[in-house]
Amino acid sequence: MHMYKEIPGLHFFPEFLSASDCQAMLDGALCIHKRLKNAVSSLTQRVDIPQPQLVQNDKDGLNQQKTFSRYTLPDHPKSIQCEVFSNYGGEGHQLVYCRGNENLPCFIEIQLPKVIEQLQALNLVTENLSSPSWRFTxxxxxxxxxxxxxxxxxVDIPANGVVTMIMNIQREATFEITNGQCTEAIHLPVGALLLLSGESRYQWKHRVLPTRSTENKESKIERVSLVLGIK
Ligand SMILES: O=C(O)CCC(=O)C(=O)O
Ligand SMILES: [Fe+2]
Structure with a gap:
């Protein structure tokens, strides 16, 4: 594990997931993506998602007006609800949000014990996290x-939980985190887990840089990341 002493609450595990875990999770996520493409939305609406104060005045930050569509999808043996935001962080970025334990896709449920074990090892599972409510992006x-x-x-919205965990499962990326005075670039290999809690989660803002593509097919999915939030 890597810690950055100037960034309290950030824990970085460059090799958290095996290649086969990553592949299974990528297959699961792409399968849901495919089902979404063929499904009919039950609702489409505009919402205001106020961004945390720290980033409210950023001119190139996130737009608070969002449009999302809600879907119900089969995910054997259950069915799950999710909200789909096209162009969430900008063009080319689609965010699919599953709120609540009942809406967690099976492919991520089976990874939870390993994640919980890590949270316990870091002493992050305190009393109010002992029966967690999950959010999954x-x-x-x-x-x-x-x-x-x-x-x-x-800054991840407060509704996303007190600890947020980014899993990088398809292709490497550069993650950057700053508090205005100090900026750190973290290279995320495939299989990495980056955990944000405390100050790093609330007082620092982060981004993922766009990268030059080696492909030439507009709209192809080139990177998938999964984010668990716990509250
Ligand atoms: O894609 C990533 O690595 C980061 C995602 C992220 O920051 C988020 O979902 O809030
Ligand atoms: Fe984030």
Whole structure:
């Protein structure tokens, strides 16, 4: 594990997931993506998602007005609900949000024991996290104008939980985190887990840089990241 002493609450595990875990999770996420494409939304609406104060005045930060569509999907043996935001962080970035334990896809449920064990080892599972409520985000970054889309500077919204955990499962990326005075770039290999808690989660903002693509197919999904939030 790596810690950055100037960034309290950030824990970095470059080799948390095996190649086969990553592949299984990528297959699971792409399978859900495919089902979403063929499904009919039960609701489409505009919402205001106020961004945390720290980033509210950023001119290239996230737009607070969002449009999302809600879907119910089969995920054997249950069915799950999710909300789909196209172009969440900008063009080419699609965010799929599953709120609550009942809406966790099976492919991520089976990874939870390992994640919980890690949280316990870090002493992050305190009393109010002992029966956690999970949030799960799938980020699909598409090929857009010669690049793999990124995610501009933001602070994860409070609703996403007190600890957020990013799993990098398809392709490497550069993650950047800053508090205005200090900026750290962290290279995320495939299989990495980056855990944000405390100050790093609330007082620092982060982003993922777009990267040059090696492909040439507009709209192809080139990077998937999965984010678990616990509350
Ligand atoms: O894709 C990533 O690596 C980061 C995603 C992220 O910051 C988020 O979902 O809030
Ligand atoms: Fe984030």
């Amino acid at each position: 799938m980020n699909f970054y598409h090929h857009h104008k010669g690049q793999v889309a990124g995610f501009p500077f933001h």
